[in-house]
Amino acid sequence: MRIIYYSYWGTYAAYLMASLHAGVYPEKKLPSPDTIDRQYELCRRYANQAGNLIYVGLDDSLREVYSLGCRQHSGMLIRAIQNMNVVFRIREPVRFIPAKHQEGILPGILQNSHFPREERLAPYWFHAWFRRHYKVCAAAVEEAKKSLEDEETKKDLEGEKGE
Secondary structure: OEEEEEEOOOOOHHHHHHHHHHOOOOOOOOOOHHHHHHHHHHHHHHOOOOOOEEEEEEOOOOOEEEEEEOOOOHHHHHHHHHHHHHHOOOOOOEEEEEOHHHOOOHHHHHHOOOOHHHHHHHHHHHHHHHHHHHHHHHHHHHHHHHHHHHHHHHHHHHHHHHO
């Protein structure tokens, strides 16, 4: 199974949640400031690219975890990925998990800042955004993991009944 966290920007909340899911970031405490700076650089470089899957890693069940920025086209991109699986006969299921509710307004401000003063303040704003949204994103990831486990348990039980 592939898991894709998606939102308007693929490198802010979606990437944060995918990193938490894959175990790249610790769930209980904030990562180091250097790690947060690296995500900020990722955001500055790739946030404006909609439709690009960013591979984040494998979770503890060896499922591939991705981040996807969609802009306003999440429905279209989800259908495109699902239809590509049909065209190429990829039978591996894909689970899409929305992250847009955890994003807030600051990523849009950071991506559209073009003034020198804003450029100097942007890293500090990103750190503030990251600290504010970290626990909420971690809770949403835990809920998503539980949902995935419940889904797999249900499939296992249905498989046993059919035998």
